[in-house]
Amino acid sequence: MTEETQEENTSPQPLSQGEGQEPTKTPVSELGEFGLIDRLTASVKLNHSSTIKGIGDDAAVMDFDGMKTVISTDMYVEGIHFDPVYTPLQHLGYKAVVGSISDIYAMNATPQQIFVSLAFSSKYTIEAMDAIYAGIQVACDNYKVDLAGGDTTSALHGLVISVTVTGIAKAEDITYRSGAKVHDILVVTGDLGGAYLGLQILEREKRIFLEHPTVRPELEGFDYILKRQLRPEARKDIIEIFADLGIKPSAMIDISDGLSSELMHICKQSGVGCLLHEDKIPYDNQTLEVAHTFKIDPTVCALNGGEDYELLFTLPVAQHDKVMNHPDFTIIGYITEAEEGCRLLTRAGNRHALEAQGWKHF
Amino acid sequence: MTEETQEENTSPQPLSQGEGQEPTKTPVSELGEFGLIDRLTASVKLNHSSTIKGIGDDAAVMDFDGMKTVISTDMYVEGIHFDPVYTPLQHLGYKAVVGSISDIYAMNATPQQIFVSLAFSSKYTIEAMDAIYAGIQVACDNYKVDLAGGDTTSALHGLVISVTVTGIAKAEDITYRSGAKVHDILVVTGDLGGAYLGLQILEREKRIFLEHPTVRPELEGFDYILKRQLRPEARKDIIEIFADLGIKPSAMIDISDGLSSELMHICKQSGVGCLLHEDKIPYDNQTLEVAHTFKIDPTVCALNGGEDYELLFTLPVAQHDKVMNHPDFTIIGYITEAEEGCRLLTRAGNRHALEAQGWKHF
Numbered sequence: 001m002t003e004e005t006q007e008e009n010t011s012p013q014p015l016s017q018g019e020g021q022e023p024t025k026t027p028v029s030e031l032g033e034f035g036l037i038d039r040l041t042a043s044v045k046l047n048h049s050s051t052i053k054g055i056g057d058d059a060a061v062m063d064f065d066g067m068k069t070v071i072s073t074d075m076y077v078e079g080i081h082f083d084p085v086y087t088p089l090q091h092l093g094y095k096a097v098v099g100s101i102s103d104i105y106a107m108n109a110t111p112q113q114i115f116v117s118l119a120f121s122s123k124y125t126i127e128a129m130d131a132i133y134a135g136i137q138v139a140c141d142n143y144k145v146d147l148a149g150g151d152t153t154s155a156l157h158g159l160v161i162s163v164t165v166t167g168i169a170k171a172e173d174i175t176y177r178s179g180a181k182v183h184d185i186l187v188v189t190g191d192l193g194g195a196y197l198g199l200q201i202l203e204r205e206k207r208i209f210l211e212h213p214t215v216r217p218e219l220e221g222f223d224y225i226l227k228r229q230l231r232p233e234a235r236k237d238i239i240e241i242f243a244d245l246g247i248k249p250s251a252m253i254d255i256s257d258g259l260s261s262e263l264m265h266i267c268k269q270s271g272v273g274c275l276l277h278e279d280k281i282p283y284d285n286q287t288l289e290v291a292h293t294f295k296i297d298p299t300v301c302a303l304n305g306g307e308d309y310e311l312l313f314t315l316p317v318a319q320h321d322k323v324m325n326h327p328d329f330t331i332i333g334y335i336t337e338a339e340e341g342c343r344l345l346t347r348a349g350n351r352h353a354l355e356a357q358g359w360k361h362f
Numbered sequence: 363m364t365e366e367t368q369e370e371n372t373s374p375q376p377l378s379q380g381e382g383q384e385p386t387k388t389p390v391s392e393l394g395e396f397g398l399i400d401r402l403t404a405s406v407k408l409n410h411s412s413t414i415k416g417i418g419d420d421a422a423v424m425d426f427d428g429m430k431t432v433i434s435t436d437m438y439v440e441g442i443h444f445d446p447v448y449t450p451l452q453h454l455g456y457k458a459v460v461g462s463i464s465d466i467y468a469m470n471a472t473p474q475q476i477f478v479s480l481a482f483s484s485k486y487t488i489e490a491m492d493a494i495y496a497g498i499q500v501a502c503d504n505y506k507v508d509l510a511g512g513d514t515t516s517a518l519h520g521l522v523i524s525v526t527v528t529g530i531a532k533a534e535d536i537t538y539r540s541g542a543k544v545h546d547i548l549v550v551t552g553d554l555g556g557a558y559l560g561l562q563i564l565e566r567e568k569r570i571f572l573e574h575p576t577v578r579p580e581l582e583g584f585d586y587i588l589k590r591q592l593r594p595e596a597r598k599d600i601i602e603i604f605a606d607l608g609i610k611p612s613a614m615i616d617i618s619d620g621l622s623s624e625l626m627h628i629c630k631q632s633g634v635g636c637l638l639h640e641d642k643i644p645y646d647n648q649t650l651e652v653a654h655t656f657k658i659d660p661t662v663c664a665l666n667g668g669e670d671y672e673l674l675f676t677l678p679v680a681q682h683d684k685v686m687n688h689p690d691f692t693i694i695g696y697i698t699e700a701e702e703g704c705r706l707l708t709r710a711g712n713r714h715a716l717e718a719q720g721w722k723h724f
Contacts, residue, residue: 034623034718052430056631057539058468058615059434059529064426068414071433072421073477073511073526079518080481106420115435117524119442149435155522156441162479162513162524164435167421177419253420261396269418356396 026126028154036126037152040133044140044147050112050168051146060148062113067168072103078158085209086202089128091231092161093135099256100163101143102234102309106254107176108242109169113148114140117162119155132161143236173248175313180251180270184314186333187249187323189238191282192259193298196305197290198222198229224286232309238328245322249313260303261356262312264342270314273340276333276354279347303344303354388488390516398488399514402495406502406509412474412530413508422510424475429530434465440520447571448564451490453593454523455497461618462525463505464596464671468616469538470604471531475510476502479524481517494523505598535610537675542613542632546676548695549611549685551600553644554621555660558667559652560584560591586648594671600690607684611675622665623718624674626704632676635702638695638716641709665706665716 028036041055053061062069076096078084097114104111116136118129140147145165205217219226234254242248251270253262259281267274281302283291291298302308314335315323323329333345342354390398403417415423424431438458440446459476466473478498480491502509507527567579581588596616604610613632615624621643629636643664645653653660664670676697677685685691695707704716 053538058465059432059471059527061469061536062431062433063533064431066428069424069426069431070421071424071475071477071511071526071528073479073513073524075479075481075513075515075522075524077481077515077517077522080516103420107423109421113433115433115526117435117437119437119439119522149433151435151437151524153437153439154442155439155520157519158517160437160439160481160517160522160524162435162437162522164433164477164526165421166433171425174423176415 024127027122028124028126028129031126033152036129039126040129040152041147043137046146046148047144048112048146051148054146054148055150060113060115062148062166064168068171068174070104070107070109070167070169070174071164072100073162073164074100074103076161076163078160083202083206084159085206087230089131090135090138093132094139094231096161096163097136097139097143097145098232098234098309100165101139101145102254102256104165104167105235105239106252106311107167107169108173108239108249108252109167110239111143111145111165111167113146113166115149115164116147117151118159119153120159121155121157124159143234175249175252176269177251177253177266178269180266180272180314180335181316182272182335182337183317184250184335185317185320185331186263186274186276186312186335187315187329188255188259188282188310188312188332189235189328190308190310191284191287192255192308192310193291193301193305194225194228194284194287195232195307196301197287197294197296198225198227200294200296201226201290202229222286222290224284225290229307232307234309235311238311241326241328247315247319247322249315252311252313255308255310255312256306258302258304258306259312260354264354264356266312266314267338267342270335271338273336273338274333274342275336275340275351276344278344280330280332282330386489389484390486390488390491393488395514398491401488402491402514403509405499408508408510409506410474410508413510416508416510417512422475422477424510424528426530430533430536432466432469432471432529432531432536433526434462435524435526436462436465438523438525440522445564445568446521447568449592451493452497452500455494456501456593458523458525459498459501459505459507460594460596460671462527463501463507464616464618466527466529467597467601468614468673469529469531470535470601470611470614471529472601473505473507473527473529475508475528477511477526478509479513480521481515482521483517483519486521505596537611537614538631539613539615539628540631542628542634542676542697543678544634544697544699545679546612546697547679547682547693548625548636548638548674548697549677549691550617550621550644550672550674550694551597551690552670552672553646553649554617554670554672555653555663555667556587556590556646556649557594557669558663559649559656559658560587560589562656562658563588563652564591584648584652586646587652591669594669596671597673600673603688603690609677609681609684611677614673614675617670617672617674618668620664620666620668621674622716626716626718628674628676629700629704632697633700635698635700636695636704637698637702637713638704638706640706642692642694644692644694
């Protein structure tokens with residue numbers, strides 16, 4: 001994604017908490033519930049004419065003025081979706097918004113409002129909440145969404161962030177997972193596997209950090225994949241490109257769980273199969289280098305890694321020329337009859353059934 | 363609230379888990395993420411024409427057809443909002459929906475869709491998830507809302523439920539917290555303090571249960587206040603009564619944190635003060651009896667207890683006759699100039715400033 005963002009310093013700086021001067025740490029109890037809400041929301045600006053009333057009542061009020069409304073909701077849980085040891089809280093707030101907004105783009109819709117709820121233990125200070133909200137607000141600015149509500153409460157353990165995001169679209173533009181047809185081409189935006197390898201770097205440096213706290217983490221040279229993991233972007237630009245080029249995907253999904261399970265969602269809901277060409281999957285050079293270092297097959301990173309927040313879509317073959325030589329798109333396969341299943345055509349020319357991963361947490 | 367609901371057995375049966383035969387306990391890992399979602403949502407029915415697409419895509423799609431949209435979101439956290447020792451999970455699912463829908467009624471709007479996200483540790487089995495979803499679905503039936511989406515994920519500790527609910531209203535019907543005017547009357551629905559005293563009963567029996575596990579909990583005779591705590595209802599009927607009687611409140615809020623802080627929200631946002639008459643606060647007889655047993659002032663239960671899910675509203679004095687002798691409404695005071703502050707007129711004739719409580723958790 002080449003779009004300029006408004007934040008000054010977007011490079012991730014993980015594993016550096018506690019270095020240099022001690023930051024201020026104020027318990028949330030000093031402000032109380034309503035004081036904290038006032039503080040966190042003081043600088044919220046509303047931009048959309050669809051936002052009639054934002055934070056501060058029992059509910060927000062919207063006027064979608066005859067457009068269709070799309071709504072999606074996601075949860076981010078400490079220890080499952082993020083590790084506080086190497087996740088800067090501002091990036092966490094940013095990523096929570098981006099991951100949720102990505103679902104709205106996956107409907108070919110334009111995000112409008114977000115609602116952010118936080119449950120957090122007493123180890124999270126006012127300054128920690130400020131950092132999370134700072135990231136949320138930068139994301140709201142970059143993606144032009146209004147922070148219109150939420151809930152703020154305590155928890156006995158950790159931090160849970162729940163984000164609900166609304167979007168609008170004309171009925172004829174909305175793109176479901178269920179519209180893929182036999183012979184459609186399979187297209188993906190950007191490159192895959194980077195977020196997963198960024199996570200491997202962070203996990204490696206965490207292990208070193210825990211064993212040798214004085215050793216500085218080695219994060220240089222991994223900027224791209226660390227950013228993919230810690231401060232990803234959603235493909236706002238792709239929705240605009242679709243409008244410019246007159247592209248209407250037949251089916252679309254965002255890649256949050258990995259290419260494999262997203263492909264299987266499209267095939268299951270469309271009642272079709274697919275053939276994915278392993279040699280067409282796009283990677284950044286840094287992804288390939290780090291995969292080599294870790295001795296991980298980059299295909300595994302793309303298929304099962306997740307969190308790339310790229311868009312996967314299908315297109316009638318007649319529209320092939322619109323995406324063929326476009327730098328943001330890669331054709332990675334095509335849709336087949338349902339009986340043929342969801343398969344991977346390997347570099348060696350073999351065909352394997354794809355498998356979905358979903359959670360690995362239980 | 364007298365409205366009939368569709369559930370067969372609505373009486374709370376807390377502190378009884380583990381009695382009798384051992385229930386089936388299946389780890390969620392046996393189904394995996396997508397299997398669990400399929401199971402929990404298999405019986406979801408969509409009723410509203412506004413729900414174009416519910417569960418199963420990146421986002422739900424709604425058509426609000428020119429009506430204004432209201433959205434509210436709430437979180438329910440284990441150990442903060444509920445104690446699994448005495449909270450039946452079906453009631454928990456029901457209460458999470460009701461508490462969120464109550465915010466939509468507080469806007470004088472009609473609920474349409476809900477989105478339920480769950481983060482839960484491995485101590486929660488498939489059967490536990492089934493129970494929570496059973497309660498959610500009964501609430502959806504009773505309040506005529508469509509379960510249209512959500513997220514399901516694991517957590518290292520406990521259970522967090524996040525509920526987002528949408529509603530629709532004509533622009534001219536929406537009631538904000540900010541519309542109260544000097545001389546308006548203050549009206550509350552139903553009775554107050556019951557949910558708080560229900561909680562005191564449950565906490566007492568939990569202490570006894572933990573010390574003497576063989577002693578049967580004494581819950582008989584407390585049906586009303588236990589139901590207020592464990593399986594409350596939202597005031598759907600009041601919105602219908604408003605429409606029937608041609609009542610448009612000047613300001614409204616639901617009572618989730620206690621009468622005191624809700625009054626202060628209305629006064630702060632409307633730029634007014636109020637005088638609350640202590641002797642007018644409505645109670646159920648069981649509430650008064652149990653308050654007496656526990657030696658707690660019922661006024662404290664009403665002011666700071668919360669979770670009553672009644673509606674508090676203000677009304678121009680010209681509409682006084684519409685509510686005066688109505689069994690669902692009690693006039694408890696009136697709006698004053700801002701300089702006079704938010705005050706309680708005690709039974710003894712003294713005036714005290716009200717204080718908001720908000721959380722007590724940190």
